[in-house]
Amino acid sequence: MNYIGSKLSLINFLQDTIQTVTGITNGKGYVFADLFAGTGIVGSTFKQQGYFVIANDIQHYSYILNKHFIENSSPIDTSKLDYLNTLEGVDGFVYQNYCSGSGSGRNYFSDVNGRKCDAIRIELEDLHLNGQISDKEYYYFLACLINSIDKYANTASVYGAFLKHIKKSAAKEFSLKLLPIIDGTENGLVYNEDINILIKSISGDVLYLDPPYNARQYCSNYHVLETISRYDHPKLNGVTGLRDSTKQKSAFCSKRTITDVFEQLIADAQFKYIFLSYNNEGLMSLDTIKFIMEKYGKYSIFTKDHRRFKADKDENREHKASATVEYLHCLTKN
Numbered sequence: 001m002n003y004i005g006s007k008l009s010l011i012n013f014l015q016d017t018i019q020t021v022t023g024i025t026n027g028k029g030y031v032f033a034d035l036f037a038g039t040g041i042v043g044s045t046f047k048q049q050g051y052f053v054i055a056n057d058i059q060h061y062s063y064i065l066n067k068h069f070i071e072n073s074s075p076i077d078t079s080k081l082d083y084l085n086t087l088e089g090v091d092g093f094v095y096q097n098y099c100s101g102s103g104s105g106r107n108y109f110s111d112v113n114g115r116k117c118d119a120i121r122i123e124l125e126d127l128h129l130n131g132q133i134s135d136k137e138y139y140y141f142l143a144c145l146i147n148s149i150d151k152y153a154n155t156a157s158v159y160g161a162f163l164k165h166i167k168k169s170a171a172k173e174f175s176l177k178l179l180p181i182i183d184g185t186e187n188g189l190v191y192n193e194d195i196n197i198l199i200k201s202i203s204g205d206v207l208y209l210d211p212p213y214n215a216r217q218y219c220s221n222y223h224v225l226e227t228i229s230r231y232d233h234p235k236l237n238g239v240t241g242l243r244d245s246t247k248q249k250s251a252f253c254s255k256r257t258i259t260d261v262f263e264q265l266i267a268d269a270q271f272k273y274i275f276l277s278y279n280n281e282g283l284m285s286l287d288t289i290k291f292i293m294e295k296y297g298k299y300s301i302f303t304k305d306h307r308r309f310k311a312d313k314d315e316n317r318e319h320k321a322s323a324t325v326e327y328l329h330c331l332t333k334n
Ligand SMILES: C[S@@+](CC[C@H](N)C(=O)[O-])C[C@H]1O[C@@H](n2cnc3c(N)ncnc32)[C@H](O)[C@@H]1O
Pocket: 003, 004, 005, 006, 007, 008, 035, 036, 037, 038, 039, 040, 041, 042, 056, 057, 058, 059, 062, 193, 194, 195, 196, 210, 211, 212, 213, 218, 219, 250, 251, 252
């Protein structure tokens, strides 16, 4: 997924640095926690390295992606794929609220794709409830639906707004594509909680933290994926159709609250090694991070130049700066 803050392009840097600092080359017997998990790329990588992975994210679509990547392993029965892909479209929540043909006034997906998304989403719930697919298959196909439909979104970047006219990539008929299955030594555990609450009840060896860097709330930027994931028929508000996400507003996206929740997180963490990804344009300054982390043990910092998040290649958007500096702050806790 083209996700704000995705660490896909930094994964080698993260792996190398974490290995250098911890000295762990084979994760077997160690616990790695990825608690702002997003797309799940970091946890997946460390799962493949043998670690037992704990993943978490406050967003439900991320929880589903991670339920698949972290808790599933081969083999998974994918024989229902063709059946799901050839279902007749239905006028469900997505069509009624995010497609213009229904008169919703919103244009996030073409009518055909919205109706197809509804058909698959509704069928997955029925198949699961009736015991025709296992938990494992349910999370797999739902993760595939979230990942696949995102590629056909009629947006310039995230779901903060939709385009007036259906763009080329959104006009193509969407089909469910299978995501990779990540195998490791063992399957991990996935949560869907606020990190500051979860941290009190878990422990392990390596804690990786990748919080939002700025005031852009993920619940607003990815609200459409959240609704497809939950399929809970929420009341939508305004032109863009935002769902109520009061409970998912992140304290890491506010200058007023971030320092306190960050320090509390570090204080509560029962992990020997803590790594924090942050860039030079984030809400917390380098000095603040260093000041807080140093209180709790031995601190060091690693840097890497990084290309800025590019929302959508199709739109050929220009950005003021083409690169940012990515920092990996490391703490070995006392
Ligand atoms: C920078 S992104 C993580 C990207 C991820 N490492 C990846 O490579 O895809 C930050 C994530 O933190 C989540 N998040 C924000 N505040 C949170 C909180 N208080 N508790 C748990 N997750 C939170 C967001 O939903 C978002 O997915």
